[in-house]
Amino acid sequence: MSQTQVDATALFCRLLERAKPEINGQALRLGADAVAAKLLLHERVLVHGALLDWVTCPECGVQTARVVQDKSKETIALLCPECGDVEGPRPLRETYKVALQKFVVSLLNGLGFSLNGMKPIVPDLIWRLGTTEAKRGKAVTWYFARRLLRPEVASRLREQINLDQSAQSCVILTSSETPLPAGSALTEFDVRPLFTVGRVGQNTFEFFQNRQADPGPQILDEAVPGTTLRYVRDQGKVFIEGAEYLLDPTQKNILVALIDDHDHEMGNDAIKTSCGSQAQRFSPSKAFDKNEATQRVYRTFVIFQRGDERYRLIIPENDHDWLR
Numbered sequence: 001m002s003q004t005q006v007d008a009t010a011l012f013c014r015l016l017e018r019a020k021p022e023i024n025g026q027a028l029r030l031g032a033d034a035v036a037a038k039l040l041l042h043e044r045v046l047v048h049g050a051l052l053d054w055v056t057c058p059e060c061g062v063q064t065a066r067v068v069q070d071k072s073k074e075t076i077a078l079l080c081p082e083c084g085d086v087e088g089p090r091p092l093r094e095t096y097k098v099a100l101q102k103f104v105v106s107l108l109n110g111l112g113f114s115l116n117g118m119k120p121i122v123p124d125l126i127w128r129l130g131t132t133e134a135k136r137g138k139a140v141t142w143y144f145a146r147r148l149l150r151p152e153v154a155s156r157l158r159e160q161i162n163l164d165q166s167a168q169s170c171v172i173l174t175s176s177e178t179p180l181p182a183g184s185a186l187t188e189f190d191v192r193p194l195f196t197v198g199r200v201g202q203n204t205f206e207f208f209q210n211r212q213a214d215p216g217p218q219i220l221d222e223a224v225p226g227t228t229l230r231y232v233r234d235q236g237k238v239f240i241e242g243a244e245y246l247l248d249p250t251q252k253n254i255l256v257a258l259i260d261d262h263d264h265e266m267g268n269d270a271i272k273t274s275c276g277s278q279a280q281r282f283s284p285s286k287a288f289d290k291n292e293a294t295q296r297v298y299r300t301f302v303i304f305q306r307g308d309e310r311y312r313l314i315i316p317e318n319d320h321d322w323l324r
């Protein structure tokens, strides 16, 4: 973990805290953060934004000058109402923005979560990353939010936590600095600033293992699971009467889609879309029709309702604490 990575993550958090997570190329590439910025560009969590046609004149620093043309890779020609023809550095007209969706995916990768289980709550502001099992079967719900210092954002996330009934067990990752101001709707929660839990990386946010509670499920040593869907998402397997059944990726995706669906009932097309399947003739029963074991998994956890042509998840009693 280099100092540059530390600086880059701090810079990244500052950008995420802006109303629009964008920055001018001049400030980014030629300022004090130039080295950190270079790493963010290299990791592609920062990408090119629009080129500006009007910029503050570099000569007088007051007037707004029009960009006449790019003179070279590093220089542009400008026309200032006061100074006339002037030259300036090209980064002056460049902008960079945070690749928000890509960054959220990198967080999911860092936590070992699937995209299927993620839900944007407020576009570009609040995300529910997923729910995992921690110790003793207690589900933990993970959120990521920008701009939590703003009371209305904190309140919106608090509302969502109420809706999700996750107040007793949630972790909130944020680009904001903590502690949150007194009176914030989130003061009593486990809020973790990104730069204290890990580092920005290209495809994966690299969580520090020693400072991060293990986000994955923990199988209890003392008990063999009976019949449960608990390990589908993170380990790609189910248990039926204590026996372990491994799922292939499609089978896993089908079960995750039904688990995540609000009433655990879906039509064939919705499941197919959710799984990202390209198969010509897709159906859940076909996906499980490989051998006796997979057929048993299907019969145990999925029922096809002929009347309305929908597939319904059969939730085992063991899972009623986290899935209903």
Ligand SMILES: [Zn+2]
Pocket: 057, 058, 059, 060, 061, 062, 063, 065, 080, 081, 082, 083, 084
């Ligand atoms: Zn000027």
